[in-house]
Amino acid sequence: MLGLAAEGGAPVRAADAGATVDWVAAPIVAARPGRRVVITVRGTIRDGWHVYGLKQAANGPTPLRVSLDPNAVARADGAASGSSSINAFDPAFGFVTPTHAHAVSLTVPVRLRAGLAPGRQQVPVTIRYQSCDxxxxxxxxxxxxxxxxEIVA
Known part of the structure; x- marks a missing residue:
């Protein structure tokens, strides 16, 4: 896995050799310390593949998860949510599962920590997913x- 640093407000991508999804975190501009903001993560899913949704049956596939890693910039401030999934019979599990094909968008509400200095900061995000074809x-x-x-005064 290779994380690329953002330049000039560009999204940060995760390139993972052999992965079925390319993940991008959208930049947040003009955020003030102590404020609630929403981090948006988008996944572009390779043709022919799908990833499982956020909610799955206990005996089903690994659900999609997005979370913040411990950091000095922000903390989670609510539950993650995602774009609408498609419910379809999954022969791999033998029952209906929520899935995403082609693309998925995830949002994570966060609270920026008070006292942050103006300038560019990075909020580490972890995504866990399972894909099938x-x-x-x-x-x-x-x-x-x-x-x-981008933190502003």
Whole structure:
């Protein structure tokens, strides 16, 4: 896995050799310390593959998860949510599962810490997902990216 630093407000991408999803964290601009903001993470899913949704049955596939790593910039301030999933019968598990194909968008509400100095900061984000192509399911993967945040006075 390779995380690329953001330049000039560009999104931060995670490139993972052999991965079925390319993850991007959208930059947040003009955020004030102590404020609540929303981090948006987008996944572009390779053709022919799907990832499982945020909510899954206990005996089902690994659910999609997005979380903040411990850091000095922000803390989670609510539950993560995602774009609408498609509910379809999954032959790999033998029942209906929520999935995402082509693309998925996740949001994580966070509270910026008080007293942050103006300038660029990075909020570390972890994404865990499982993907299948209708024939095989890959083991769950964990990807680490950073969401760029521009702190203003």
């Amino acid at each position: 209708g024939r095989i399911c890959l083991p769950p993967r964990t990807v680490h990216i950073a969401a760029p945040v």
